[in-house]
Amino acid sequence: MTNLQQYTPGPASGAQIRKDGEKWTLILVRELRHAPEKVWQALTDPAHLREWAPFDADGNLGTVGTTVKLTTVGAPAPHVTETTVTRADAPEVLEYKWGGFDMRWELEDLGGGTRLTLWTNIGHRFIAMGAAGWHICFDVLDHLLSGKPIGRMVGPEAMKFGGWQRLNAEYAKQFGIETPKWPPQAAQKP
Amino acid sequence: MKIKVTSLYVDDQNKALRFYTEVLGFAKKTDFSQGPYRWLTVASPEEPNGTELQLALNDNPAAKAYQQAIFQQGQPAAMFFTEDVKGDYERIKARGAEFTMPPTDVTGSTIAMLKDTCGNLIQLTQLARY
DSSP: OOHHHHOOOOOSOSEEEEEETTEEEEEEEEEESSOHHHHHHHHHOHHHHHHHOSEEESSOSOSTTOEEEEEETTOSSOOEEEEEOOEEETTTEEEEEETTEEEEEEEEEOSSSEEEEEEEEOOGGGHHHHHHHHHHHHHHHHHHHTTOOOOOOOTHHHHTSHHHHHHHHHHHHHHTOOOOOSSOGGGSOO | OOOOEEEEEESOHHHHHHIIIIITOOEEEEEEEETTEEEEEEEOTTSTTSOEEEEEEOOOHHHHHHHHHHHHTTOOSEEEEOSOHHHHHHHHHHTTOOEEEEEEEETTEEEEEEEOSSSOEEEEEEEOOO
C-alpha cells in the first residue's frame, strides 16, 4: 500500500470566503511545521510545484517581473496561461495570476514554522470545490516538506477521491452555498 | 465516433451564458471547473442530448487575434440551423440582440447574422425547400 492510499484528509477547516461586488475570494490558512524559506521554495521552484500544486510552471515564480507559463494539470482541454510575477518578497509575499485568478500568498514566520495564507478569487459556484482541492494540495505539500512525499493529487485524481468529495460537501456547508454534485450528471453511467 | 461538442471562444463566460440562454434560448448543459479552467456548454432545448456548444474563455492571445480578424471580416464563428429564421430573428431582436444582417435569401438558404456580445458573429440558417 502506498502512502497515498493510506492518506485521509482531515475535516474542512481554515477557509473563509469574502465577497467584493461580483468578485469572490477564497482565503485559506494552513500552519506548516517548516521554515518560511523552505515553504517559499515549494511555492516558487517548478520542480517542487510539480510535486504538489494544481499547475505546472515552466520557470521560477520567485522573481518579480518574470513571465511564466502555467499549465493547469488535468483540465478537460489543454489549458496554458501566461503570468507575470507582480510581487516576490522572499520569503513573505508572492503574487501572480493563474488564468483569471489573482493569487496572493503570505508566509508568516511562526518561529520554525510557517502560517501560509492563500487569497485566490474564484467563481462563487466553484468555491467549495476549490477549497477542497487546495486542502488536499496543502496536505500533499506538508508531506513533501516533511520528506515523506505522497504524490501530487489534483484534477481528476482528486475529484474521484472520496476525501475530496467529502471536503467539497463540508466546505459548501461551512460557506452556506450549493456546490455542483460530482460526478456531473452527464458523466454518470446510465 | 460522433460530433458531440463544438467550441466557441467568448470573452466572458458568465456574459456568454446569459446571452446564449436568455437571448438565444439555449439551455445550460454542463458547467464545472478545474482551477481557473471552466468547462461550460449549452445545448438546444429542441435537442437536449444533441451537439453541445462549448463556451470557452478566450484567454489565448493567438485565438484572440483570430477571433477579432474573422469578426472584422464578417465571418460567423458558428452557425445554427432553424426552421424559422424570420421568427427567430424577431424573437432574438426583441430580446435586445444586435443583428448585422436581417434574414436574407442566399443560394440554398435564408441567413441572418447577429453579434453574440462576446466577440463573435453568429449566423442563423434556414435551408430552402425545393
